[in-house]
Amino acid sequence: QSALTQPPSASGSPGQSVTISCAGTSSDVGGYNYVSWYQQHPGKAPKLMIYEVSKRPSGVPDRFSGSKSGNTASLTVSGLQTEDEADYYCSSYAGSNNLVFGGGTKLTVL
Amino acid sequence: EVQLVESGGGLVQPGGSLRLSCAASGFTFSSYWMHWVRQAPGKGLVWVSRINSDGSSTSYADSVKGRFTISRDNAKNTLYLQMNSLRAEDTAVYYCAKGGSRVADYWGQGTLVTVSS
Numbered sequence: 001q002s003a004l005t006q007p008p009s010a011s012g013s014p015g016q017s018v019t020i021s022c023a024g025t026s027s028d029v030g031g032y033n034y035v036s037w038y039q040q041h042p043g044k045a046p047k048l049m050i051y052e053v054s055k056r057p058s059g060v061p062d063r064f065s066g067s068k069s070g071n072t073a074s075l076t077v078s079g080l081q082t083e084d085e086a087d088y089y090c091s092s093y094a095g096s097n098n099l100v101f102g103g104g105t106k107l108t109v110l
Numbered sequence: 111e112v113q114l115v116e117s118g119g120g121l122v123q124p125g126g127s128l129r130l131s132c133a134a135s136g137f138t139f140s141s142y143w144m145h146w147v148r149q150a151p152g153k154g155l156v157w158v159s160r161i162n163s164d165g166s167s168t169s170y171a172d173s174v175k176g177r178f179t180i181s182r183d184n185a186k187n188t189l190y191l192q193m194n195s196l197r198a199e200d201t202a203v204y205y206c207a208k209g210g211s212r213v214a215d216y217w218g219q220g221t222l223v224t225v226s227s
Contacts, residue, residue: 089154
């Protein structure tokens with residue numbers, strides 16, 4: 001049950017696009033199409049932004065998109081807005097009904 | 111409106127026990143799997159445990175296996191986490207979340223557990 005690997009930080013200017021990676025193994029990210037992404041503002045609960053690699057829950061702007069290639073998943077935020085500044089976490093199904101999270105990426109909007 | 115409200119956190123000595131509760135409303139609690147996820151101060155999210163919709167199946171992270179027990183009372187719309195043999199490294203905000211076996215789609219605001227002498 002090793003954590004997924006995310007870069008500790010990412011940044012972009014308003015209006016730009018930024019991509020956050022999430023590296024796992026064939027036992028989690030690469031083995032299942034069950035990657036999720038969560039947004040967490042300071043002191044707040046995490047919010048689901050992407051599930052099943054690329055699906056968006058109702059109410060999540062289409063500026064947020066997800067993809068996967070092999071053992072690495074990615075979250076892309078297009079048209080960055082100041083309110084997108086937050087911590088982002090990936091998670092993946094890891095078999096045996098267990099989940100595993102990434103270490104988190106702090107997104108700064110410059 | 112979906113609501114998940116955790117309670118039961120607090121200060122406990124190493125080796126002690128604590129039971130967390132998560133009161134659910136605004137959805138059909140008995141139809142959803144539920145999860146506990148924790149976050150140590152200044153650190154990332156770590157999955158702790160999950161239980162299926164009728165309570166017949168549970169699983170745990172290796173770090174808490176044998177010490178924590180997840181359960182639910184569908185008649186009371188409440189999820190529980192019994193935590194025994196607590197260690198300093200269990201100090202964290204504990205979130206309950208609803209979802210399926212492969213995603214946690216809505217989270218409560220969390221309850222802080224501090225293990226210290």
